[in-house]
Amino acid sequence: MDSTPHTAPLDGTPRNSSARGVVITITSGKGGVGKTTTTANLGVALGLKGKKVAVLDGDIGLRNLDIVMGLENRIVYDIVDFVEGRCRLRQALIRDKRAVPGELYLLPTAQTRDKTAINPKQMVDVCNELREEFDFILVDSPAGIEQGFQNALAPADQVLVVTNPEVSSVRDADRVIGLVESSEKGPARLIINRTVAARVKRQEMLSIEDITEILSTEIIGVVPEDEAILSSSNRGTPVAYNGTSPAARAYQDIVRRLLGEVVPLDSENKESFLESLRSLFRRN
Amino acid sequence: MEFFRRIFGGSSSAQTAKQRLRFVLIHDRAEIPPGMLELIKDDIIAVISRRINIDRDNVAVNIDTAGPESKLLVDIPILSDNVQEAGRQRGTPQRRAAK
Numbered sequence: 001m002d003s004t005p006h007t008a009p010l011d012g013t014p015r016n017s018s019a020r021g022v023v024i025t026i027t028s029g030k031g032g033v034g035k036t037t038t039t040a041n042l043g044v045a046l047g048l049k050g051k052k053v054a055v056l057d058g059d060i061g062l063r064n065l066d067i068v069m070g071l072e073n074r075i076v077y078d079i080v081d082f083v084e085g086r087c088r089l090r091q092a093l094i095r096d097k098r099a100v101p102g103e104l105y106l107l108p109t110a111q112t113r114d115k116t117a118i119n120p121k122q123m124v125d126v127c128n129e130l131r132e133e134f135d136f137i138l139v140d141s142p143a144g145i146e147q148g149f150q151n152a153l154a155p156a157d158q159v160l161v162v163t164n165p166e167v168s169s170v171r172d173a174d175r176v177i178g179l180v181e182s183s184e185k186g187p188a189r190l191i192i193n194r195t196v197a198a199r200v201k202r203q204e205m206l207s208i209e210d211i212t213e214i215l216s217t218e219i220i221g222v223v224p225e226d227e228a229i230l231s232s233s234n235r236g237t238p239v240a241y242n243g244t245s246p247a248a249r250a251y252q253d254i255v256r257r258l259l260g261e262v263v264p265l266d267s268e269n270k271e272s273f274l275e276s277l278r279s280l281f282r283r284n
Numbered sequence: 285m286e287f288f289r290r291i292f293g294g295s296s297s298a299q300t301a302k303q304r305l306r307f308v309l310i311h312d313r314a315e316i317p318p319g320m321l322e323l324i325k326d327d328i329i330a331v332i333s334r335r336i337n338i339d340r341d342n343v344a345v346n347i348d349t350a351g352p353e354s355k356l357l358v359d360i361p362i363l364s365d366n367v368q369e370a371g372r373q374r375g376t377p378q379r380r381a382a383k
Contacts, residue, residue: 067305067308070304072307073318074318074319075317075318075320076320077317094319111317230297231297234300234304
């Protein structure tokens with residue numbers, strides 16, 4: 001890395017000093033619902049839309065955003081190194097060069113520390129510094145509602161809660177939505193992840209309407225179950241780079257909504273042709 | 285996608301996942317981030333090639349976790365050029381002056 005101060009714009013172009021990036025925290029309460037996959041894909045989709053984006057791994061000690069994005073080989077420094085003064089912020093930022101015409105950077109977390117290595121005030125400071133250079137800062141929250149979650153929530157301007165159409169994650173989502181409200185970070189918006197239209201149709205799975213009714217929270221996106229997700233994380237290439245898969249299209253729609261476009265939800269609720277064919281042949 | 289991959293003989297995504305996990309877990313267990321090895325490699329190349337001619341493109345720095353302690357394995361191929369020649373050419377000005 002060169003010796004330019006870390007406050008300089010990363011691409012060397014001057015940035016309007018009044019422009020301040022938006023911090024969006026992605027959280028869920030329950031683990032395993034798809035926070036990290038969501039964060040990676042929204043980052044990629046925003047980058048492909050021409051935005052300057054930083055994605056920040058909030059799960060100290062259980063680093064994963066790097067491997068989902070395929071950037072794990074390039075980590076030298078992390079957010080804890082920066083906070084403790086061992087590097088400059090730009091030395092810890094890893095660029096994903098695939099997300100053009102925008103810019104996408106990962107700020108990795110530490111793998112060998114724990115949640116107490118950073119406090120909410122430090123997270124706010126890091127994000128404020130990132131706001132100067134980026135349009136969007138996406139914070140991937142850890143599961144749970146303890147300090148890691150509080151750290152992720154502290155800098156947030158907006159909060160997206162990821163849930164699955166399944167009882168335990170909806171219950172945890174309700175708890176988290178309440179915590180977001182009481183921290184005056186609300187209203188949170190909801191991403192329903194891993195829906196299967198055929199199963200909703202057969203009334204084996206909660207529908208978008210059911211979840212909306214239960215949580216009375218605005219839904220910003222519905223991401224269908226998609227086999228492409230597993231192979232994309234196997235390879236470290238977020239599915240949003242492959243614009244044709246159903247999940248990729250859902251992430252693109254969420255990004256358009258984040259950017260203020262009106263994109264109807266019901267288009268995602270419909271069964272794909274392939275899925276209708278599959279459900280025709282399915283026995284159970 | 286998988287169909288075309290099988291025809292053209294690319295590696296499966298599961299194989300890719302396995303290789304990536306192997307690599308990243310070695311670094312996790314040794315508590316050395318992967319990118320740090322690249323920096324160490326650059327440092328080693330800079331120091332060694334001040335004295336002797338080495339094959340910079342084939343220097344390898346790896347972590348060996350096979351034994352009870354993690355080891356840093358550094359493999360530096362030496363080019364067949366006269367070692368002393370390289371030392372003289374690349375020696376620091378002070379050293380040359382001393383000679």
